[in-house]
Amino acid sequence: MAEVVVIGGGVVGLAIAYELAGNGVSVRILEQGDFGREASWAGAGMLPPGNPEGAATSHAKLRAESHRLWPLWSRQLLETTGIDNGFRECGGIAIDFGDETGGQGDEIAAWNAEGVQVESLSSDRMAELEPALNPDVSSAYRLPQLCQVRNPRHLRALVAGCAARGVEMNTGSPVVGFERKGERIVAARTPDSLHNADAFCVAAGAWSSRLMDVIGISMAIEPIRGQIVLLKTQPLPFRHIIEIGPRYLVPRPDGRILIGSTEERAGFNKVNTAAGVTGLLQLATRVVPCLKDATVERCWSGLRPSSADGLPYLDRVPETANLFIAAGHFRSGLQMSPATATVMRELILGEESSISCEPFACTR
Ligand SMILES: Cc1cc2nc3c(=O)[nH]c(=O)nc-3n(C[C@H](O)[C@H](O)[C@H](O)COP(=O)(O)OP(=O)(O)OC[C@H]3O[C@@H](n4cnc5c(N)ncnc54)[C@H](O)[C@@H]3O)c2cc1C
Structure with a gap:
């Protein structure tokens, strides 16, 4: 037993x-x-x-x-x-176009208060780190210790x-x-x-x-559906994870890029929807314009366990x-x-x- x-x-x-x-x-x-x-x-x-x-x-x-x-x-x-x-420290850049979140000041202050490394990025510094990113962002900061698996x-x-x-x-x-x-x-x-x-x-x-x-x-505890679209492109146009409010682009070393994600109340239904996939593709090409030529490899969804x-x-x-x-x-x-x-x-x-x-x- x-x-x-x-x-x-x-x-x-x-x-x-x-x-x-x-x-x-x-x-x-x-x-x-x-x-x-x-x-x-x-x-x-x-x-x-x-x-x-x-x-x-x-x-x-x-x-x-x-x-x-x-x-x-x-x-x-x-x-x-x-x-x-595949665990590795790739770092992350959080960007704001001025229409996605209420500004990044509170987030940067919270990371600083915890003693986590965080760097506010000027547009020049952002372009130096990730030249493929859309330059129209209104603010950005970098978390060098953000990892992925x-x-x-x-x-x-x-x-x-x-x-x-x-x-x-x-x-x-x-x-x-x-x-x-x-x-x-x-x-x-x-x-x-x-x-x-x-x-x-x-x-x-x-x-x-x-x-x-x-x-x-x-x-x-209720299921909250999240959809993901997987792109493939070579060479990888960026190296950091890019976060835009609750959505993100995650680059894998093999040239794959995950675009996520939606938050939907859809019961236990794990489909991909036209609206979900379209929204993610629009996000990806807005954030990294050259992704318009990337191959769409597949998409999927999963059910996050969410408490109130x-x-x-x-x-x-x-x-x-x-x-x-x-x-x-x-x-x-x-x-x-x-x-x-x-x-x-x-x-x-x-x-x-x-x-x-x-x-x-x-x-x-
Ligand atoms: C699109 C998306 C993106 C995400 N991105 C991230 C991320 O980047 N970082 C992060 O930290 N988290 C992320 N999450 C959240 C993360 O995936 C979940 O919080 C986590 O996987 C929950 O793990 P779990 O083991 O509780 O649930 P699950 O992985 O759902 O596992 C629960 C298991 O229980 C089994 N089960 C259910 N009922 C029974 C039963 N009666 N008897 C036996 N077995 C049963 C199921 O079959 C299932 O295998 C993401 C989620 C989604 C959907």
Whole structure:
């Protein structure tokens, strides 16, 4: 019998399983489909910077601690599995055309206050760094420590890393209910089996509230669709990740460029729409005009798990003694997965927590 059953094999569930197994815990993951094929696969792999010493809130600490852990996890996964997840510090430039956001002054001040490297860019400096960018921007700043990862590769590395640490890994295993004895959950139920354990952790992304409904707990996590268009061009016309408010262009070293993303309430419908794709292509060619000649390679969409206040739930589920939840990371689940794994290991094993989880409580 596993000591911990993790439900959901996206980046959050896999990271928790990897962390627990690395601390001597026997773990089983139950995944309804295949590992890492939902939001975690669809994401753009942007990893914002952070400074653990200067981060002011628990949410900022989760980002900052993850920033510290990403190079360590990437190196360890490479050594254990031979899979290079493509983690690298490419830097990012946030631009504003004067019509997208309310100005960048507050953002620059916030990065400065946290002690994260940030550089305000004059138009000359921007042209020097990225000559292919549209010069009509009204302001821009650079985050040299912004990183990126090839998330599909990272997921493959995590799956291999979990297997190397002895995690039992079940695909095609949707959890449809739980067996309870009072406040204790004794088993997770899949259509043809019961999976007993000492503790259970729901990491089912946008599907988590459906699973909570099964045990009569109402939790507001809804799917927010994000569409992405993938372009290909050689040579790459720019090197930094370019952010324009909530939208972005992410250049990969192999000449691919991800254009993202939309934010849509469309239930669990993962299609691409004409409006979504058109809007992203218009954005791309406005920001980097020479992309008008790039090849459109493919497009896809994914379902971000979104809570009402944008913060994840990292907690023991109310009215249960041994059911935990790690879900609702919205736009930051890839970036925040390493520190989420630390926090959940501390919660599940009853260790002192390194980050206060009050803002992430189910009952907040
Ligand atoms: C277009 C887009 C761009 C993004 N870009 C970024 C980015 O650049 N940086 C970043 O940090 N984040 C980004 N995100 C957000 C990030 O992808 C998510 O926050 C993160 O992937 C959530 O991970 P998860 O493991 O909670 O969810 P998921 O990856 O959705 O995984 C949940 C898993 O649970 C399984 N599951 C559900 N119900 C059950 C059940 N009953 N039984 C068993 N298994 C179940 C699902 O099949 C799924 O595999 C982006 C998201 C999108 C859509």
